[in-house]
Amino acid sequence: MSARDRISRRDLLKGTPSAAPFRARPPGVSRHTLAACTGCGICVEACPETVLLVAPDGVALDPDAGECNFCGKCAEVCPEEVFTPPFRMAHVMEITGDCFVHAGITCMTCRDVCPEEAISMQPRIGAPFLPILDAAACTGCAACSSACPAKAIRAIEKETRND
Ligand code: SF4
Ligand code: SF4
Ligand code: SF4
Structure with a gap:
């Protein structure tokens, strides 16, 4: 778990954890379509740039890992309705x-x-x-x-x- 995913001590003391931090997703994935992600990881394996990972809440793009070339392979191989047109980043x-x-x-x-x-x-x-x-x-x-x-x-x- 990264530092930014952890709940701060201040939030724990207040008993009101802040909202989950924003995560980048691959092209065509929005917060609405993410619910369909089963975490199977097929898209992660298909990505030629190795910029994808399966986060606890579904597929995510790691902005520190490299450049997405918008090849569309992740969308092609996904068996669920996670990647939807237009295939742009959110x-x-x-x-x-x-x-x-x-x-x-x-x-x-x-x-x-x-x-x-x-x-x-x-x-x-x-x-x-x-x-x-x-x-x-x-x-x-x-x-x-x-x-x-x-x-x-x-x-x-x-x-x-x-x-
Ligand atoms: S569009 Fe291509 S490079 Fe970008 S995340 Fe999907 S598979 Fe990887
Ligand atoms: S690449 Fe260099 S100029 Fe650009 S944000 Fe990073 S440190 Fe600043
Ligand atoms: S289009 Fe340019 S500014 Fe935007 S993420 Fe790519 S490199 Fe960065």
Whole structure:
């Protein structure tokens, strides 16, 4: 169990555990279709990029494991109604305050690896360029989060009005 899955001591003392943390899922999987996942793991074995895992609540995409190439193999092999069109991610990425540039270290890795050119570097006077992520252009592929040397990029839920 990872640290972010654990219930905090404060929540235990209050007796009110916070909601489960948001998890990234593969393309076409939403919180609604996830209920159909039996945890069989067939999609995990089929993924050529080895970015999938079976979490306690169903199939999940590990944003630190690598880049999803949207090949669709996970959806093809799944025997249940878990993957549904449109085969898009239900998340986008967000750059957190752990980014190296906030420590004065120049880094442009995320900008360089993004296949959608969704990350640009904003010039700043007297400080390293700042990475800016365009959520509208982000497919959630996780190329950036898996390459980030600071583990500073995380998946957040996409606004559902666009789905
Ligand atoms: S679309 Fe392809 S690369 Fe992406 S999670 Fe599914 S099997 Fe893996
Ligand atoms: S790859 Fe990570 S550390 Fe480097 S600029 Fe992007 S978010 Fe910052
Ligand atoms: S998740 Fe993919 S598309 Fe989105 S910013 Fe990162 S590399 Fe670019």
